[in-house]
Amino acid sequence: MTRRAFLVVLDSVGCGGAPDAAAFGDAGANTLGHIVQACAAGRAEHGRSGPLRTPVLDSLGLRGAMALAAEGTPGGAVLRDGALWGCAQEVSRGKDTPSGHWELAGVPVPWEWHYFPRAVPAFDAELTALTARLAGTDGILGNCHASGTEIISRLGAEHLRSGWPICYTSSDSVFQIAAHEDAFGLDRLHRLCAALAPVLHDRKVGRVIARPFRGDVAGGFTRTGNRHDYAIAPPAPTLCDWVQRAGRRVDAIGKIGDIFSGQGIDSVVTGGDAALMDALKAAVVAAPDGGLTFVNLVEFDSLYGHRRDVAGYARALESADAGLGRVADTLRPGDLLLVTADHGNDPTWPGTDHTRERVPVLGLRPGVQGGPLGVRAFVDVAASVAAHLGVPAQGPGRSFL
Ligand SMILES: O=P(O)(O)O[C@H]1O[C@H](CO)[C@@H](O)[C@H]1O
Ligand SMILES: [Mn+2]
Ligand SMILES: [Mn+2]
Numbered sequence: 438m439t440r441r442a443f444l445v446v447l448d449s450v451g452c453g454g455a456p457d458a459a460a461f462g463d464a465g466a467n468t469l470g471h472i473v474q475a476c477a478a479g480r481a482e483h484g485r486s487g488p489l490r491t492p493v494l495d496s497l498g499l500r501g502a503m504a505l506a507a508e509g510t511p512g513g514a515v516l517r518d519g520a521l522w523g524c525a526q527e528v529s530r531g532k533d534t535p536s537g538h539w540e541l542a543g544v545p546v547p548w549e550w551h552y553f554p555r556a557v558p559a560f561d562a563e564l565t566a567l568t569a570r571l572a573g574t575d576g577i578l579g580n581c582h583a584s585g586t587e588i589i590s591r592l593g594a595e596h597l598r599s600g601w602p603i604c605y606t607s608s609d610s611v612f613q614i615a616a617h618e619d620a621f622g623l624d625r626l627h628r629l630c631a632a633l634a635p636v637l638h639d640r641k642v643g644r645v646i647a648r649p650f651r652g653d654v655a656g657g658f659t660r661t662g663n664r665h666d667y668a669i670a671p672p673a674p675t676l677c678d679w680v681q682r683a684g685r686r687v688d689a690i691g692k693i694g695d696i697f698s699g700q701g702i703d704s705v706v707t708g709g710d711a712a713l714m715d716a717l718k719a720a721v722v723a724a725p726d727g728g729l730t731f732v733n734l735v736e737f738d739s740l741y742g743h744r745r746d747v748a749g750y751a752r753a754l755e756s757a758d759a760g761l762g763r764v765a766d767t768l769r770p771g772d773l774l775l776v777t778a779d780h781g782n783d784p785t786w787p788g789t790d791h792t793r794e795r796v797p798v799l800g801l802r803p804g805v806q807g808g809p810l811g812v813r814a815f816v817d818v819a820a821s822v823a824a825h826l827g828v829p830a831q832g833p834g835r836s837f838l
Contacts, residue, residue, distance in 0.1 A: 531550050
């Protein structure tokens with residue numbers, strides 16, 4: 438029998454209940470729980486209507502996972518044969534994408550990330566001067582915590598006038614640079630970020646992110662798809678390396694390549710979530726025996742969670758659910774599908790940042806007995822994928838299979 442694994446991270450689709458949420462100012466945050474409530478109360482009607490409809494995720498045990506994570510009431514969905522459901526909680530100190538993914542891939546983050554203070558200026562004089570020098574400008578704009586869409590509408594005009602890059606951060610360990618693709622130059626922005634990355638990585642800043650945008654004062658400014666993350670490399674070999682070193686293929690779909698700095702990855706497909714879901718459907722048909730397909734769908738987070746758009750988030754969940762239905766129906770005996778998340782981003786929560794939450798862990802193995810997984814560690818996801826594929830696991834995880 439062939440053995441393949443499909444690991445799908447729904448970026449930011451948390452389910453509340455993290456025991457350490459209060460330490461992050463997130464006690465009570467619950468991305469899925471609050472979206473379900475808002476839909477049921479008719480508060481998420483924009484472009485959709487009624488209760489949140491996720492029949493496929495429900496058939497994998499989503500409602501049970503939500504109840505387990507945040508002590509809610511389990512829904513009455515009929516589970517598919519072979520469904521595995523539970524939730525997981527993170528130990529890394531960051532509620533960011535790299536921390537979540539590395540830990541899901543078996544490697545908790547051993548260091549404290551550097552975060553920039555919620556002050557103006559957010560960046561010290563040395564970093565500010567270095568950025569301006571590398572950009573070839575007399576200064577930088579922003580220098581604060583901000584939401585990326587808000588800051589380009591606020592400072593886009595000044596950026597076009599002065600040519601200075603717009604630098605900002607968030608509650609994540611990130612240094613983000615927004616610049617106009619034509620006026621500043623896309624290549625120049627990417628080179629600037631690449632030059633700054635090693636300096637910031639030395640300071641344990643997780644990512645330098647290029648945030649190109651286009652547009653003008655009259656029509657407004659919009660970010661383009663040419664975002665690029667310059668991420669610090671994981672501190673130890675991850676699931677991707679374990680699988681690759683065992684001579685197997687690791688195919689990345691979405692941001693996975695960036696998140697793991699390309700380590701342990703054989704191929705990368707990027708694009709919007711709809712295209713990525715198509716790539717996943719194609720992978721379920723074509724992935725080789727023994728291989729891992731590792732997927733990140735980011736739009737829940739980037740388009741809806743950070744923008745606090747509840748209806749948009751609900752629509753994205755409903756559309757991913759439909760795609761996952763095709764995937765689940767196409768799986769073959771010997772396949773493992775795992776669907777999980779890297780952190781929360783509750784669209785009903787104050788602010789625009791991620792939220793510390795437990796995440797659902799939903800699995801499907803056609804033809805194999807399923808059941809509840811309980812509350813697991815993030816690292817158990819990696820251990821389980823490794824066990825399924827029959828490759829040696831490293832690190833602290835325990836397989837739940
Ligand atoms: O508001 P935007 O620019 O989307 O930034 C968000 O995206 C960053 C990286 O994914 C996060 O740290 C968050 O701040
Ligand atoms: Mn994320
Ligand atoms: Mn995010």
